[in-house]
Structures are given as C-alpha cells and as structure tokens.
Amino acid sequence: MIYRLLADVTASVHFVFVAYVVVGGFIAWRWRRTIWLHLMAFAWGFSTVLFGFECPLTDLENWSRHKAGEAGLPSSGFIDHYITGVLYPRSALELVRVLVVLCVLISWAGLIYLSRRRAARSAVAS
Numbered sequence: 001m002i003y004r005l006l007a008d009v010t011a012s013v014h015f016v017f018v019a020y021v022v023v024g025g026f027i028a029w030r031w032r033r034t035i036w037l038h039l040m041a042f043a044w045g046f047s048t049v050l051f052g053f054e055c056p057l058t059d060l061e062n063w064s065r066h067k068a069g070e071a072g073l074p075s076s077g078f079i080d081h082y083i084t085g086v087l088y089p090r091s092a093l094e095l096v097r098v099l100v101v102l103c104v105l106i107s108w109a110g111l112i113y114l115s116r117r118r119a120a121r122s123a124v125a126s
Contacts, residue, residue: 007064014057014078021045022100025107029114042104049079049097 020027024038047053055078062072073081088096 001068003064003068004070007061007068007070010057010061010064011078011082014055014061015082017041017057018045018079018083022103023107025104025111028107028111032111032115035108035111048077 021041024041028035028038048055058073058078065072084090084093
C-alpha cells in the first residue's frame with residue numbers, strides 16, 4: 001500500500017513539475033525571483049526530451065510501482081505514458097512541443113518587459 005501511494009504521489013509531483021516547466025515563467029511575472037527556479041526546471045525538462053536523460057521522478061515511480069507489484073512506466077517515459085495520446089493525439093506531439101516552447105518564450109519576454117517597465121517607473125520616481 002505504501003509503495004502504491006508513493007508511486008501516486010511521485011506521479012502527481014511529476015505532473016506539477018511538467019506544468020511548472022510550461023507556466024513557470026508566468027509565475028515569475030508575480031514572483032520575479034522564481035525565474036531562476038524556472039530556468040533550471042526548463043533546462044532539465046527539455047534536456048530529458050532532447051537528450052533522453054533519465055528523470056529521477058520516473059525512476060522513483062517505476063521503483064515504487066515494482067515494489068507494489070505493478071508494472072512500471074514504459075521505456076518511453078512519463079510524458080509518453082500519461083500525457084501524449086491522453087491530453088493530445090500522438091500525431092500532434094511536435095506541434096505541442098513547439099507550443100510549449102512558444103509559451104515559455106512568451107513568458108520570458110513578458111517578464112523582461114515587466115522588469116524594464118518596473119525599472120523605468122523606479123527611475124522616474126527617484
């Protein structure tokens with residue numbers, strides 16, 4: 001039972017991480033210091049996609065599922081198992097990747113714009 005719970009919690013944390021990779025730049029619009037965390041999350045997330053690095057969350061979920069007597073994730077990983085083909089069709093994978101990158105770039109551009117605007121207002125106020 002505990003291993004099944006650990007696997008489910010790990011999958012939930014993994015979903016949150018993937019969502020943060022996509023929208024973390026927008027969160028930084030409100031809390032600017034979080035951009036560094038987002039940059040690291042983005043770098044790690046896209047490294048796993050582009051270079052095939054193993055994700056420790058996938059490893060933990062697989063270990064937990066095996067300990068619980070269940071099958072682990074397929075070798076294609078977390079995103080392929082839970083997201084691709086579930087939230088969008090497999091045929092749209094490349095489009096979704098492009099849209100994710102665009103979303104991240106837009107969030108970063110917006111953060112730069114807001115930071116410059118804040119700096120300009122501070123300069124005028126002083």
